[in-house]
Amino acid sequence: MALKDAFGLTYSGATEAGFPSYARAIRELQCFIGDPVAAIDRAIADDPGFVMAHVFKGYLFGLATEREATAVARTCHEAAAPLAGTTREQAHVAALGHLAGGRWHEAARIVEDIAIDNPLDALALQVGHQIDFFTGNARMLRDRIGRALPAWQRGMPGYHAILGMQAFGLEEMGDYARAESFGRQAVEIEPRDGWAQHAVAHVMEMQSRQRDGIAWMRANPEAWTKDSFLKIHNWWHLALFHYDLGEIDEVLRLYDGPIYGDRSTLALNMVDASAILWRLNLGAVDVGDRWAVLAANWAPKAAAGNYAFNDAHAMMAFVGAGLGEPAGDLLEAQREAMRGHDDNAAFTRDVGHPLTLAVKAFGEGSYTDTVRLIRPIRSIAHRFGGSHAQRDVIDLTLIEAALRSGDGPLARALTAERALARPDSPLSALFSRRAADLSEN
Known part of the structure; x- marks a missing residue:
């Protein structure tokens, strides 16, 4: 048994009972709202043989880091593997x-090929886009979607x-004017699209348009916060604008x-x-017990070693909390991760481990070591x-470490670069003044 959606894509094992829940899950994911896990669980309960429902759930969990x-995600794959399905x-x-x-x-390459053959497969595009984000692949963040864009038009479900x-x-490729235009069009079509909201915020962050960014984020916060699982990240973007202004x-x-x-x-x-x-x-702000509270929640994940970006944070x-034991557990987990054969082994080896060591060195006041560890990884x-x-x-972190280590020439070079x-x-202006003062002393 199979159904076809509005784009003509076939869904094996789906029935009129389960497909509406799948469609709801797709829409919720596209806006980053609601509870797509609950929606997809309903689809699976109604149609246990609905292969793409199992895949969708697996993607949600696989992208959670x-x-x-x-x-x-592995369990979902095991459930989907024996089910009948089309080539797609x-x-x-x-x-x-x-x-x-x-x-x-x-995984990114396979969903890339799916979207090449089926440019209206919104799930392939979105999953690929998220993988591109988690792997830092700026070119594919742009080009994966750009390839499919001619097949889409206003009025299609999910066009936003x-x-x-x-x-x-x-935006990630530095094409700021067009990025802002696309993002604003998306939000105009669907004000609850948290990803589009965040894309415009990124443009303003990269262009140091702090006041524009604050106005953009505060114009309609109800739209991008209501029932949104991206809202914390979007509030983070607003905080960045205030941080840059020294507020x-x-x-x-x-x-x-x-x-x-x-x-x-x-x-x-x-x-x-x-x-x-x-x-x-980095700015020597006393944050009270906030570090302790956050570190306590990170501690159970210290030995996970499954995603280097998380490890550094x-x-x-x-x-910040002065916790040596989980810090040691984290470094040991990274050493174990680097012995693995998955992609995180390279994420950790190339960037994550040296950066994590640099953060630890900074906390210990070893600013020269922080500089030594970060400089080789900046470009990668x-x-x-x-x-x-x-x-x-x-x-x-590198700039602050250079300033604190008293390395005037490096501090001047880095602050000139940032300016x-x-x-x-x-x-940027504050950093430049501090570098200049360092040179005069």
């Missing part, structure tokens, strides 16, 4: 198998999501409220919390995932 979630669906099953096995790049993804890909009280207010007021234990949310507190730490919390930091805005914390890239940033 949590060890426990990856185990669920069988390719999705194979992609899920690779993702659940930690082979991110191979295609525009929003294209916006983010253009620390507002940053802390956002942290204590929508960013980490509920003390989430999800890695994706704790990454944002660590990233904010570490930036404040967990170490920030352990350093994209390999362990994240966006330009997220990886900016690496440059911020050129972000000429309208008050933070």
Whole structure:
């Protein structure tokens, strides 16, 4: 038994009972709202042989970057593998198998081929886009969507999501004007599209348009926060604008409220919390017991060693809270991860481990070691995932370490570099003044 959707794509094992729940899950994922896991569980309950329902659930958990979630993804793959499916669906099953096995790049290639043959397969596009983000592949963030874009047109279900993804890909490739245009069009079509909202925020962050960014995020927060599982990350973007302006009280207010007021234990949310507190730490801001609370939630994940980007942010919390034992567990987990054969072995070896060591060294006041560890990885930091805005914390740490180590020439070079890239940033100006003062002393 099979159904076809509005795009003519076949769904083996689906019936009129289960397909509406699958369609709901797709829409919720495209907007980052609601509970797509609950929706897809209903689809599976109604249609146990619905192969793409199992695949969809597996993708959700496989992209969570949590060890426990990856185990669920593997279970979903086991459920999907024996089910009947079209060539397209069988390719999705194979992609899920690779993702659940930690082979991110191979999964990305398979869903790339699916979308080449089926440019209206919105799930293939979105899963590929998310993998591109988690692997730091800026070109594919743009081109994966760009290839399919001619097949889409306004009025199609989910068109806003295609525009929003294209916006983010253009931004990561530095095409800011077109990125902002695509993102604004997406939000105009669907105000609840949190990914498109965030793509425009990225543009303004990279262009140091702090006041524009604050206005953009505060114009209609109800739209991008209501029932959104991307809202914490979008609040994080708002906090970045205030941080760059030196408005620390507002940053802390956002942290204590929508960013980490509920003390989430999800890695994706704790990454944002660590990233904010570490930036404040670089500026010698006393954050009270916030580090201790966050580090306590990171501690159970210290030995996970399954995604290097998370490891670096967990170490920030352990350093901030002065917790040596989980910091040691994390480093040992990384050493074990580097002996593995999945993609995270390379993520950790190339970027994650040296960066995590650099964060630890910074916390110990070993600023020269921090500089030594970070300089070789700056140009390849994209390999362990994240966006330009997220990886900016690496440059911020390097600059602060250079200043604190008293290396005047390096500090001047780095602050000149940042002033050129972000000429309208008050933070850039502050760094430049400090480097100049260091040279005079």
